[in-house]
Amino acid sequence: MCRDEHVIVVGGGNSAASLSTYLLVRITQTTNVEILYHAQVTELKGETVLSEVEISDMRDGSKRLIPTRRLFVCIGGVPNTEWAKDTAIVRDEAGYLVTGPDLLRQGRAPECWPLARTPFFLETSVPGSFAAGDVRHGSVKRVASAVGDGAMAVTFVHRYLEETGLNG
């Protein structure tokens, strides 16, 4: 879609955070990639499509207009968990769903937890409700771990159903 075009990527995600050093190295060694530090997108120009991006240098306020039709924003994400505020599901300060051992304080489940047992791994503070993948507090944020969480959650769902007598 963007072949032979000038592309702007805002933010660096993992590579900027040095989690993926191999990407960082590749980017700095690629001659047709220019890295603008201390840069902020301050204006987008265009009529029906993007035509120019204004970039301001945060150190001295100087501005630069870069012609482009392609701008990708890669500045991180926010978990889509607002719905959980109407439930007893505990979230961390960033909005991720807290599960299993992460719910325990001095070995005790939160006050809203109604059962004698502690929450299963991946189980939220609402019994029988599980979180898998990126949305889970403390998750690794990788495809393989999200898939693993999902597979593991199924096992605990069965255990929960057995416990409640609903299995089969």
Ligand SMILES: Cc1cc2nc3c(=O)[nH]c(=O)nc-3n(C[C@H](O)[C@H](O)[C@H](O)COP(=O)(O)OP(=O)(O)OC[C@H]3O[C@@H](n4cnc5c(N)ncnc54)[C@H](O)[C@@H]3O)c2cc1C
């Ligand atoms: C730019 C980028 C590059 C990445 N590169 C890699 C990589 O190279 N290797 C790697 O292993 N991982 C990589 N990751 C991480 C990987 O994509 C995630 O860890 C993985 O997709 C998590 O899977 P998930 O199912 O938990 O969440 P997602 O893949 O985010 O799936 C969640 C789904 O739920 C949907 N949803 C959200 N809210 C609701 C709602 N209320 N109702 C219904 N549906 C809803 C969303 O639309 C989405 O489809 C990368 C991520 C990004 C952003």
